Amino acid sequence: xxxxxxxxxxxxxxxxxxxxxxxxxxxxxxxxxxxxxxxxxxxxxxxxxxxxxxxxxxxxxxxx
Amino acid sequence: xxxxxxxxxxxxxxxxxxxxxxxxxxxxxxxxxxxxxxxxxxxxxxxxxxxxxxxxxxxxxxxxxxxxxxxxxxxxxxxxxxxxxxxxxxxxxxxxxxxxxxxxxxxxxxxxxxxxxxxxxxxxxxxxxxxxxxxxxxxxxxxxxxxxxxxxxxxxxxxxxxxxxxxxxxxxxxxxxxxxxxxxxxxxxxxxxxxxxxxxxxxxxxxxxxxxxxxxxxxxxxxxxxxxxxxxxxxxxxxxxxxxxxxxxxxxxxxxxxxxxxxxxxxxxxxxxxxxxxxxxxxxxxxxxxxxxxxxxxxxxxxxxxxxxx
Numbered sequence: 001x002x003x004x005x006x007x008x009x010x011x012x013x014x015x016x017x018x019x020x021x022x023x024x025x026x027x028x029x030x031x032x033x034x035x036x037x038x039x040x041x042x043x044x045x046x047x048x049x050x051x052x053x054x055x056x057x058x059x060x061x062x063x064x
Numbered sequence: 065x066x067x068x069x070x071x072x073x074x075x076x077x078x079x080x081x082x083x084x085x086x087x088x089x090x091x092x093x094x095x096x097x098x099x100x101x102x103x104x105x106x107x108x109x110x111x112x113x114x115x116x117x118x119x120x121x122x123x124x125x126x127x128x129x130x131x132x133x134x135x136x137x138x139x140x141x142x143x144x145x146x147x148x149x150x151x152x153x154x155x156x157x158x159x160x161x162x163x164x165x166x167x168x169x170x171x172x173x174x175x176x177x178x179x180x181x182x183x184x185x186x187x188x189x190x191x192x193x194x195x196x197x198x199x200x201x202x203x204x205x206x207x208x209x210x211x212x213x214x215x216x217x218x219x220x221x222x223x224x225x226x227x228x229x230x231x232x233x234x235x236x237x238x239x240x241x242x243x244x245x246x247x248x249x250x251x252x253x254x255x256x257x258x259x260x261x262x263x264x265x266x267x268x269x270x271x272x273x274x275x276x277x278x279x280x281x282x283x284x285x286x287x288x289x290x291x292x293x294x295x296x297x298x299x300x301x302x303x304x305x306x307x308x309x310x311x312x313x314x315x316x317x318x319x320x321x322x323x324x325x326x327x328x329x330x331x332x333x334x335x336x337x338x339x340x341x342x343x344x345x346x347x348x349x350x351x352x353x354x355x356x357x358x359x360x361x362x363x364x365x366x367x368x369x370x371x372x373x374x
Contacts, residue, residue: 012076012078013076015078015079015080016077016078016079016082018079019079019082020079030116030119030175033112033116034112034113034116034178034179037110037112037113041110
């Protein structure tokens with residue numbers, strides 16, 4: 001029996017494949033949503049990158 | 065030829081079998097208690113972050129369920145109640161369940177840590193470790209107090225919910241832990257009294273099998289009596305209030321009354337009315353736990369509209 005688009009195997013696995021597809025799409029949506037929330041709330045986005053950078057330093061003291 | 069017979073076999077895993085591996089009924093308790101723990105904690109959490117946190121706590125709980133089914137497949141094959149689970153039924157192989165459980169454990173802990181804080185992620189990892197290694201692999205087959213230890217794993221979710229919000233542990237989160245921890249033994253042993261599952265065939269040392277039913281009845285009463293003061297005292301912490309206190313007093317009085325009735329019955333009396341008292345006590349225990357956490361939730365709601373008392 002040739003494996004065509006409508007073979008038994010494909011029919012049986014349809015629910016599995018659809019389910020997995022929905023789960024993966026949901027995961028993408030969650031990561032995207034988390035990104036939006038974290039960026040909007042202005043959490044620490046920049047981390048130490050093995051080199052001192054001025055953007056990572058605390059703001060300078062007010063002029064003496 | 066062999067590949068054709070493979071294609072024609074009917075006993076193939078469906079999507080629902082993978083859901084079944086996650087023990088969805090246990091998951092619903094995890095979702096509810098973790099949600100309450102998160103909401104009653106003093107630091108507000110962004111709703112979407114809160115949703116994601118509950119989702120991955122539930123997924124972590126599900127993953128430990130899959131690992132439990134992987135390790136306990138030999139028991140499940142023997143007991144009538146569990147024989148139709150995906151592994152004993154032959155739809156999912158043991159190795160598949162192991163990989164599924166490990167992968168979901170990793171994803172859920174990592175995602176919880178990234179979405180909220182590292183402590184919550186580590187706490188979830190510890191909970192999975194506790195349920196799978198300490199309970200399933202070590203103590204379940206070794207001691208008749210296995211239910212007590214297993215209850216600890218089920219009691220961690222509200223603490224994780226609290227940790228999602230605050231990043232730590234507090235008296236209140238320990239109180240919620242103790243509430244579920246001490247509730248589990250009377251709840252489960254009442255079930256064991258009337259379910260008469262074939263634990264002896266599976267060689268699981270259930271208290272009803274090792275120490276007899278009379279001793280089990282006494283244990284139910286003992287744990288109920290320890291539980292009551294803890295449940296009421298929770299009302300005096302920052303998450304409690306008069307509404308919770310009233311609920312706790314009524315619920316615990318009824319729970320103790322039920323436990324005394326169970327303790328006073330002989331096995332012959334129970335046989336005679338088909339374990340009516342034990343069944344009523346078991347179903348009431350579900351209401352008992354739900355009422356306590358719903359009351360905590362209500363107290364939190366009241367304090368938001370300015371009616372909180374302490």
